Amino acid sequence: MAKKNERIVETRLGRLTLPEERVLQFPRGLIGFGDQREFTLIQVREDSPFLVLQSLDNPSLGLLVADPYSFMTEYEVVIGEADRRLLGIDSREQATVLVTVTIPQGMPERTTLNLSGPIVVNNEARVGLQIPQTDSRYPAHYTPGMATPKKS
Structure with a gap:
């Protein structure tokens, strides 16, 4: 049974008390x-760079995500003023950036990262936005290890 400030959540990884x-x-x-x-966010395994962004309303909706900087060093996420206000941040450094990951069975x-639709989370305020x-340098299907095009 969940305590006052906890939820029981059904996920594809099993039932969690959150x-x-x-x-x-x-x-x-x-x-x-x-x-x-x-x-x-649910850690897949302790030694894994992957997390599951799990919906709390739909147990079958869990997106595999990862920190893109684990796979590449040059990735610039542009966050507009309206999005920064909604997130409650002044700069990108105040947020965690995640990207969705596809690993074909x-x-x-053939794993790919979606660099064109990052998910930005203000961990302190617990607010996120996709x-x-x-920027065309950041494709929806980036293969880790592939050269990242440089800014012109």
């Missing part, structure tokens, strides 16, 4: 999932 401070609010939802507003060498990027 403290309220681990709930992330996404006021605009995510692209393709605009009606999903509450998520949490049985073909981990912020589409317009």
Whole structure:
């Protein structure tokens, strides 16, 4: 049974008891999932760079995500003024940046990161946004290890 400041959440990884401070609010939802507003991050394994961004309202909706800087050093996320206000941050350094990850079954060498739609989270305020990027250097299907185009 969950305590006062906890929730019991069903996920594809099993049932979890989640403290309220681990709930992330996404006021605009995510692209393709605009009606999903509450998520949490679940560590896949202690030795893994991957997390699951798990919907709290839909147990079958969990997106594999990772810190893009674990795979590449040059990645500039542009966060507009309105998005910074909504997140409650003054600069990108006050937030965690995540990207969705696709790992085809049985073909981990074909893993891709979606660099064109990063998820930005203010960990202190527990607010997140998916912020589409317009820079063509950052594709929706970036293969880790692939050269990142430099700014012109």
